[in-house]
Amino acid sequence: MAPPLPPPPRPHQPSLRLRAERYLRAHPAVALLLRGFLRELLLQRPDDVLGFAAVYFTHPELPGRIQEELGRARGAAP
DSSP, X not given: OOOOOOOXXXXXXXXXXXXXXXXXXXXXXXXXXXXXXXXXXXXXXXXXXXXXXXXXXXXXTHHHHHHHHHHHHHHHXX
């Protein structure tokens, strides 16, 4: 039997939350990846969510699409 997983970090830990917020601000591609994945997931509603995620995140055009969206977001920022 596998050893039990450690408990997840408590969401109210300020240092963890601050570190996560800083990371996400410094890496806007994370939000774009998740937003795009959730959009497609909810539009297509596949029965096999894990298989869908595997295909979505390994699609060869995904990095280019994210870079394109990042470029548009930077161009729209004041």
